[in-house]
Amino acid sequence: MSEEVLKKWDSLFQELKTFVEVDLPKMEESVKKAVERAKILESKVAEVERKLKTFIEENETFKRSVEEKLSSLENIVNKRLEELEKKVGEERKAELDLSFVEELKKEIAELKNSVAQLSVDVSQIKSSVGEKFWVAREKKAERKSPRIL
Amino acid sequence: MSEVEEKKEVEKAESNVVPIGMKVGSQRTVIAKGDEVIVVETCIKEKENPITGEKDYVIGNEAAELYGDEAVYMLRGGLPGNEEEAELLKIFLTNVAKQYEIPENTYVTYGIPSTEAEEGVNLFKKVISQVPIGWAGKEVWNDSFLAALALPEGLGMLDRTFVVVNLGSSTTDVVAVRKGEIVFSMVTGEVSGDLVDRWIKNEIMNLTRGAVNVDISTAREYKEKYANLKEWKSVKETVQLFEKGQFSFRLDEAVNKPVERYLDALVDFITLEFLPSLAEFNFKAYKVILESEFILTGGMAEIPGLKEKFETKLSEALGFGVKVRSPENPLTASARGALLISQLRVRRE
Ligand SMILES: Nc1ncnc2c1ncn2[C@@H]1O[C@H](COP(=O)(O)OP(=O)(O)OP(=O)(O)O)[C@@H](O)[C@H]1O
Ligand SMILES: [Mg+2]
Numbered sequence: 360m361s362e363e364v365l366k367k368w369d370s371l372f373q374e375l376k377t378f379v380e381v382d383l384p385k386m387e388e389s390v391k392k393a394v395e396r397a398k399i400l401e402s403k404v405a406e407v408e409r410k411l412k413t414f415i416e417e418n419e420t421f422k423r424s425v426e427e428k429l430s431s432l433e434n435i436v437n438k439r440l441e442e443l444e445k446k447v448g449e450e451r452k453a454e455l456d457l458s459f460v461e462e463l464k465k466e467i468a469e470l471k472n473s474v475a476q477l478s479v480d481v482s483q484i485k486s487s488v489g490e491k492f493w494v495a496r497e498k499k500a501e502r503k504s505p506r507i508l
Numbered sequence: 509m510s511e512v513e514e515k516k517e518v519e520k521a522e523s524n525v526v527p528i529g530m531k532v533g534s535q536r537t538v539i540a541k542g543d544e545v546i547v548v549e550t551c552i553k554e555k556e557n558p559i560t561g562e563k564d565y566v567i568g569n570e571a572a573e574l575y576g577d578e579a580v581y582m583l584r585g586g587l588p589g590n591e592e593e594a595e596l597l598k599i600f601l602t603n604v605a606k607q608y609e610i611p612e613n614t615y616v617t618y619g620i621p622s623t624e625a626e627e628g629v630n631l632f633k634k635v636i637s638q639v640p641i642g643w644a645g646k647e648v649w650n651d652s653f654l655a656a657l658a659l660p661e662g663l664g665m666l667d668r669t670f671v672v673v674n675l676g677s678s679t680t681d682v683v684a685v686r687k688g689e690i691v692f693s694m695v696t697g698e699v700s701g702d703l704v705d706r707w708i709k710n711e712i713m714n715l716t717r718g719a720v721n722v723d724i725s726t727a728r729e730y731k732e733k734y735a736n737l738k739e740w741k742s743v744k745e746t747v748q749l750f751e752k753g754q755f756s757f758r759l760d761e762a763v764n765k766p767v768e769r770y771l772d773a774l775v776d777f778i779t780l781e782f783l784p785s786l787a788e789f790n791f792k793a794y795k796v797i798l799e800s801e802f803i804l805t806g807g808m809a810e811i812p813g814l815k816e817k818f819e820t821k822l823s824e825a826l827g828f829g830v831k832v833r834s835p836e837n838p839l840t841a842s843a844r845g846a847l848l849i850s851q852l853r854v855r856r857e
Contacts, residue, residue: 468751505653505690507620508633 418481425474433467436460525644526611527854529847531619531651531840532601532632534583535677535701536807537568538843539608545840546608551579552600567603576725585679585695586621586651587628594631601639615854616642617846619651621674621681622693645853649846650690652683655805657845658835663852669800673778675808675838677701680774682782684797691793692786699773701808704731707766715757720747734763737771738813770808771817779825801831809838 440460529540532550539546549572557564571579582588582596604610620632629648636646652674656665667688674681678700683693708727712720722730734743743759787794802822804815819832835841 472751503689505650505685505688506647507622507629507650508648 415481418477422474422477426471429467429471429474433464436463436467524613525854525857526614527847527850528610528614528616528641529619529654529843529845529850530616531654531842531846532583532586532597533651533676533807534581534586534679536839537600537604538840539604539610540840540843540847541610545837545843547840548604548608549579549581550583550600551581552596553579565599565603567600568607572725577723583678585623585625585628585697586676587623587625588631588635589628591631594635597632598635598638601635605639605641610641612640612643614641615644615850615857616646617654617849617853618646618648619654619842619846620648621676621679621695622650622652622683622690623695644857647849647853649849650683650693651842651846652681652693652805653685653690654843654845654849655835655838655841656685656803657848658805658837658841659803659833663848669796670803671797671800672803672805673774674842675699675701675774675804675806677807680777680806682778684786684793686793686796691797692789694782694785696777696781699770699777701728701731704766704770704808707769708763711762711766712757715762716747716755719749719752719755720757730759730763731767732810734759735767735811736760736813737764737767737811737817740764767811767814771814771821774818775821775825778822798826801833804832804834805838805841807839809834 440457526541531538535550537548537550539548548568551568551571553566553571553575555564555566556562566574566579580596582593582600588594588597616636618632618636620629623629632648636642636648652672655674656668656670656672657663659665661668669686672681672683672685674683679695679697680699681693681695684691702724705724705727708731709722709724712722712727740760744756745759746754746756748754783794783798786797802819804818809815815832815834819830822832823830835844837844
């Protein structure tokens, strides 16, 4: 009987021992890891903010360069058209089929529109990301004196 | 000490110290000096001097007017978050002091939001030590608390029991005060003036099927001009867009719908988050606070009818009549409260 009890105690002791020697360090390790993860997360948040900023800046530059290119393209088309019209002369202008030029102009206008839309989308992404980020930062404070410094 | 310096020291002691109250907010910085109240946008725009090639700054209202969304508002929740923002704040405050002729020989009481972020407070402390005002002394208080001092009771509010609900641009601060001590406070970004601006922008997009996309500063202007929960007047806005034609929409709708959504979120925050947290934290204080008055302040409290609607909705949600008061000019209340403290200090010295 007492031997049974002893055995039980032995096995319990073994369990406890493995807990202390194996599980506890493991737990400590995972706590440490969790803390590190939290730190990494924090720095990631900062990184996301930074990236968002660069992304927006890059988008602006990109948008501007596309707009510039489109404008100069438009200018070139208009100029060529003028030259062409001059060469051909007023009387024979009607004979020319200029529908493709109209098409081209339309396409340029559409492209311009979609560039504008792109920047709208980006600004919305920006505001929604900003919103989520800030909302997550709710603070609670308990302080005694209304005087801070 | 050289003779000149000595003379300066004597002059300093002899001349009269000017008491100043200053609230530094994410969107607006307010300065109270005597009867004068100055409201400045807390923003800055860096540019290059075309002649010297050096960095130059345009600050405050001028920056907001000239650059719109390009001007940088360096604070969030009323405090700088890092060294870079602190540097911008320093340049901003130094320029404000110069531009609005705030003398060096002043006693300055600053108002900033309640926060647990010690880093922000430390950065703020460093900044104000570098700004050339407040030679006679400076102190920093919780700005929501200071707003209560702008009520007719003035410094008499120092040992009262009340709740301040401070409706700012980037955050809403709710502060429970018992006999002049802050027992509990919560801050949230989920209810804020900035969010309303974004909702207005989106609402205008919805009303015009995506055609009209105003920038945030325009949305804010619309809000400050047309938000009104007392009487809904129909206001029509027409925008002429290149290639897309003409678009009309109801400005009052675009503005007041988001404001109502904001009000509901505010009541929810107080009844579902602030009060339960307070009850959990300190039940006795919770009981006392429930019976005391709510003080509504901050720029968003300027909206006509907001206070009355808040009172009704909060009473409804809680199931009993709640008393709500607002200082006159809630946008500038904190700075005027801060001025009272500075005046008290100067008189005593
Ligand atoms: N007359 C007005 N009508 C409507 N809204 C207003 C009015 N005046 C100011 N506001 C709004 O109030 C907010 C600014 O309030 P306040 O100056 O109290 O904020 P802040 O202290 O700068 O910001 P925070 O507390 O987030 O640091 C902005 O959203 C602004 O658009
Ligand atoms: Mg504020």
